[in-house]
Amino acid sequence: MTAQKPGLHPRNRHRSRYDMNALCQSHPELQHYIVQTPAGEPSVNFADPLAVKALNKALLAHYYGVAQWDIPDGFLCPPVPGRADYVHHLADLLAEDRDGVLPESATVLDIGTGANLIYPLIGVAEYGWRFTGSEIGSEAFSSAQAIINGNAGLTRAIRLRRQKEASAIFSGIIHKNEFYDATMCNPPFHDSADAARAGSERKRRNLGQAEDGALNFGGQQHELWCEGGEVAFIEKMIEESPQFGRQVKWFTTLVSRGDNLPPLYRALTRVGAVKVVKKEMAQGQKQSRFIGWTFMDDAKRRK
Template identity: 45%
Template sequence: MSGKRPVAQLHPRNIHQGRYNIDDLCSIRPELKAFVKANPRGDKTIDFSDSQAVVCLNQALLKRHYQIQHWSIPSDYLCPPIPGRADYVHYAADLLGSVNLGRAPVKVLDIGTGANLIYPIIGSQVYGWHFVASDIDPVSVESAQNIVNSNSNLTDKVDVVRQNNSQHFFKNIIEKTDRFALTLCNPPFHASKRDAETGTVRKWKNLKKSAAKRGSQMHGASKKQLNFGGQSNELWCDGGEIRFLKDMVKESAEFARQVFWFTSLVSKKDNIAPLRKVLTEVGAKQVKVRAMSQGQKVSHMLAWSFMTVEEHRHPESL
């Protein structure tokens, strides 16, 4: 039997096409059975407003598709929807398709990896990438490191580091001799704690309406129970997404010869145009924008580089 369709119009290489196979996932993670119920059509699904159910679903998905035997996150930390996160990784991989990286391992930097470590998990297991995973939050760093330590297939692929200065993205992380093919980032998109709380309430109301249409009950679900939880540094920052990304773009210019593709998710389409302007000002030679459909939400991957493909293929000429 199948579960709720996770994401529409996924990348062709995304393994999470179609609906969840609940029976298969329960065979992988028997604890998931406690959260399974039937929707009005008689299909097996779970209550996506129950954070414990979503964590258990993620554990099953990660074990089934990415060979992750042990995965957990601290209470009230962001629990990511895996199909949408995988899409970002696959579209980022497309950027490297025309670049001859030789035999050297593809090295990727994940800015703000979070307690869940989701991008390094997917990127290392699908593409064999080697990751540096950074975060400013000590609890997230500890959680991410615990995930690495608990899974032998991650220990030689992922290095978790703490960024000690919240004003920086690449400084203190990229060493002088480092060369990265790619950077990833899923930035906080709210401008204040109040905005983040308002967004959470809105999502809760939408989820409640959706559950009502399906004929299911939420039974007093609260904000803390929701699957889209998260800490302040995961959800908001002063100036919001646009301020965060403008600062990231400006700092990236200082590492123009150490990273080929810088990338980030952009949740608000209106932010693309001002970011393009800043990228022109700092001298980016390549800028690409890719729309990604995640259910009813459309976000964008912004990618930029200070090198041409030819320069990256022949770095000795720089």
């Protein structure tokens, strides 16, 4: 019996321990990074950024049919199981407006899709959704476009738009007469470069790395921090959202810390959100959640 990882969504393909042999067959390069745990089982050194990247390549190839995937050095290398959880819980939220039927033709906007393009890749593979990914950084934009171009079928399912206005989130991305079933976002967490560095050091220490070692998951400035941190970023998203309330069924975003929720709920009250939901997620000991809000009543969302 394969051990189950507690907390992950029932449809998450990563609920069981990784089958390293199968992953190595899908991505042979992973074999170079296999180490033995004290219990004698194959694993990878999660403190080695090259090993983490190779594992991601294998997971994306094996489970999601992504043959070509890479990110530039220093960019965020996302933990795939947790990212998949957001997609599955979002599918459940959309299903609530469809009498419990999972949507097979949803259109989703991924705010800050990143060099890794992780949410569109999982959403296309699992549900056949169509994605628009917004990105402000030129190098991240080019990396995401290279992933799309390198995999058959993705050019029909995923399009990218460059956000040219640093202070805007939806403006300039959602065009007139466009409609989205949902937006999703993994907002920058820290409120300064110093806070981001301190967080990186904590992560390194937890992984047993030296102080000057490379951060296992990397991350560029706009991926990790913004003025005012996560709350300020999401509040900006909330403030902008009413302008597009007739074009988006559900606005959603990850919220990393539960104590960030009260000011966000107050902001949602101020803008007149018709309905607000919170979906709790967990991966082992790590707790996370996303919030969703809409300006449409039940009847309009069911159309």
